[in-house]
Amino acid sequence: MIVDEAKKELSLQERDGAIEEIAARxxxxxxxxxxFAELTSLRVGGAIDWVISPVTEEQAAAVVYELDRAGIAWRxxxxxxxxxxDDAAHHYVVVSLKELKGEAHFDGERVSxxxxxxxxxxxxxxxxxxxxxxxxxxxxxxxxxxxxxxxxGAYGHEIGNVTESVRVAxxxxxxxxxxxEVKWDYRHTSFRExxxxxGATLHLRPDDPEKIGARMLEAKNKRLATQPHGARSAGxxxxxxxxxxxxxxxxxxxxxxxxxxRGGALVSPIHANFIVTEGEDAKAADALALAEEIRERIRxxxxxxxxxxxxxxxxxxxxxxxxxxxxxxESKTSxxxxxxxxxxxxxxxxxxDSRLQTPKEEKR
Ligand SMILES: Cc1cc2nc3c(=O)[nH]c(=O)nc-3n(C[C@H](O)[C@H](O)[C@H](O)COP(=O)(O)OP(=O)(O)OC[C@H]3O[C@@H](n4cnc5c(N)ncnc54)[C@H](O)[C@@H]3O)c2cc1C
Numbered sequence: 533m534i535v536d537e538a539k540k541e542l543s544l545q546e547r548d549g550a551i552e553e554i555a556a557r558x559x560x561x562x563x564x565x566x567x568f569a570e571l572t573s574l575r576v577g578g579a580i581d582w583v584i585s586p587v588t589e590e591q592a593a594a595v596v597y598e599l600d601r602a603g604i605a606w607r608x609x610x611x612x613x614x615x616x617x618d619d620a621a622h623h624y625v626v627v628s629l630k631e632l633k634g635e636a637h638f639d640g641e642r643v644s645x646x647x648x649x650x651x652x653x654x655x656x657x658x659x660x661x662x663x664x665x666x667x668x669x670x671x672x673x674x675x676x677x678x679x680x681x682x683x684x685g686a687y688g689h690e691i692g693n694v695t696e697s698v699r700v701a702x703x704x705x706x707x708x709x710x711x712x713e714v715k716w717d718y719r720h721t722s723f724r725e726x727x728x729x730x731g732a733t734l735h736l737r738p739d740d741p742e743k744i745g746a747r748m749l750e751a752k753n754k755r756l757a758t759q760p761h762g763a764r765s766a767g768x769x770x771x772x773x774x775x776x777x778x779x780x781x782x783x784x785x786x787x788x789x790x791x792x793x794r795g796g797a798l799v800s801p802i803h804a805n806f807i808v809t810e811g812e813d814a815k816a817a818d819a820l821a822l823a824e825e826i827r828e829r830i831r832x833x834x835x836x837x838x839x840x841x842x843x844x845x846x847x848x849x850x851x852x853x854x855x856x857x858x859x860x861x862e863s864k865t866s867x868x869x870x871x872x873x874x875x876x877x878x879x880x881x882x883x884x885d886s887r888l889q890t891p892k893e894e895k896r
Contacts, residue, residue, distance in 0.1 A: 547604060551582050551625060554598040560586045561631075568622070568816075568845075572612030573673065574809050575764045576796075576816040578847055579621045585631040589646055589699060589706050589730040592632055596728045597704030599625060607845070608728050610648065610675030614682065614766050619816045620847035627728065629677050638663075641738060642696065646731040647677030651684070651691075659748055664739035665694040667748045671755045672767075677729045683716045687751045692716025696735040701728040719771065719841065760800045763808040766842040769823055770805055773836045780830075780838060781805035787829055794822040820844070 555562035562584045568577025584606075586592035599606045605624035609615065632648035636657050643663070645654055655670035668687030672679060676691075683692040695711035700723075711732075715722035723729065755761075770780045784790070784804035792799045796814025799822065800806035807819050827838045 547602075548582075550602045551584070551599075551604060554595065554602065555584050558586075558591055558594050558598065560584050560591055560595050566626070568612070568615070568617035571609060571626070571628070572615050572617060572766070573764060574616055574766050574807075574816070574819060576619070576809055576814050576819060577615075577617030577622075577845075578619045578816075580626050581621070581623050582625045583628050584625055585628045587631045588634070589632065589701075592627065592629070592647075592728060592730055593701035593706050594704050596627060596701050599627075600726075608677070608681075610678030610681075611650075611673060613672075613674045614678060614841075615843050615845055616766060616816055616819055617845040618820070618847050622845070622847045629675055632677075632730070642733055642735050644731065644733045645676050647675060647680070647729050649676045649731075650674075651676055651679050655748065658734075658736055659744040660741055662738055662741045662744065663736035664744050664747075665689065665736040666691065666734065667744050668751050670748045671752055676732060680729050680732055681721065681723060682719050683721050685719070687754070690716065691734075692721065694734045694736055696733045698723075698732045699730040701730055706730055758803055760802045760806055760808055763800065763806070764810070764814075765800065765806045765808045768803075768805045768841045769807045770826070770838040771841045773838065776836065779805070783830060783834065783836075784826055787833065789826060789829070792822065792825075794818045794825065797822045799826070 551562060562582055564582060566580050566583045568580060569575050571577075571580075571583075584595055586595050596606060606627050607624060608629060609626050610629050629648040632646050634646045634649070636649060636654055637644045638657075638661055641663065643654070643658060651672050651674050652670050654676060655666050658664075659667055659670075666689055668689030669679065669684060669691060672684050672686060674684065678684070679691045680695065680698055683690055685691065692711070692714065693716070695714070695716075697708050697710050698714060699706050700709050701707075768781070772780050776783075778786075781804045784799060789799050790804050791801045795818030796811045797807055797809050797818035800808050807822055809819060823840070830836050830838050
């Protein structure tokens with residue numbers, strides 16, 4: 533109806549006005565016209581209404597507080613290396629943490645760093661200073677915030693193991709939460725949807741920089757040998773099934789699906805658990821169709837329900853959104869996950885729908 537349309541239009545205008553006002557008042561850059569295709573490593577995904585890029589932890593905490601108060605939906609995005617956002621227009625605010633990098637502050641065995649700081653950069657910085665404990669994470673192409681959010685890990689190291697405290701946005705303020713109060717599971721943590729991570733203090737251990745460098749090189753070489761290099765991917769697409777001695781990549785490979793293509797998405801010929809996108813016309817729908825085809829075949833042929841490792845972001849909030857902050861059913865030690873997989877990922881039992889996530893405000 534015309535009246536309803538006019539109302540909707542007006543409320544969108546009001547929302548846009550509120551977003552501009554909040555960003556201007558807090559001095560944060562707010563942009564329109566960005567697309568997930570520019571902001572995620574899969575290089576697909578639709579238009580985003582607004583991207584706000586805070587540059588300090590205090591500013592970021594204030595931005596999300598004001599958005600929450602105004603009832604405006606938002607979502608945090610780091611480097612976008614673990615997100616598949618669908619092709620439609622996303623009517624919410626993306627709070628990008630990429631500009632929230634600052635400096636890494638080293639103090640003895642500790643380093644304090646903001647959420648937007650590059651994880652690979654931090655691993656190099658720490659290694660050069662003779663601080664060990666995160667050198668296995670050097671090849672994970674994301675921000676510290678993204679790594680904390682999902683307890684990123686590889687080659688025997690998980691970020692949760694060395695996190696002394698995490699700075700979180702609460703009621704517009706920066707609040708320090710001891711790492712011991714966070715549940716660090718396999719690629720999952722107890723942080724709740726709607727919680728913005730601002731930074732962390734890691735407690736590392738002293739070691740010979742040369743030895744650390746050698747371990748970093750070893751991890752890098754393993755990656756280069758087993759994973760597609762320079763491809764548009766989000767890392768492993770699926771977790772390994774719990775209790776299975778065969779990794780998901782191997783299962784997909786054994787089904788002869790390496791190189792299988794749907795539109796602009798294909799199963800990497802190098803690592804079958806990587807879906808990569810190619811060409812200007814690649815769509816998120818291509819990657820999702822291929823992923824669902826893989827899941828269907830594994831379900832049919834092996835009776836196994838694969839859980840997504842990447843986060844699937846819907847443009848629109850579904851009427852009833854499942855609780856994606858639910859605890860992961862399985863957690864694994866680094867050693868277990870190392871042995872159970874070609875590279876670094878592992879298990880879980882979530883249904884696909886529980887990974888179809890909605891913006892933070894709408895989840896509450
Ligand atoms: C080639 C390749 C290799 C990979 N290898 C590995 C690997 O070995 N091990 C591994 O664990 N992962 C791996 N990944 C996946 C990915 O790099 C990690 O999950 C990484 O930690 C994601 O960080 P990000 O900044 O890109 O997060 P994003 O993809 O931007 O976000 C991921 C999730 O974290 C949330 N988030 C991000 N920042 C914040 C914040 N500050 N506050 C609150 N929520 C936040 C987002 O809302 C989203 O839900 C790989 C990816 C690629 C492309």
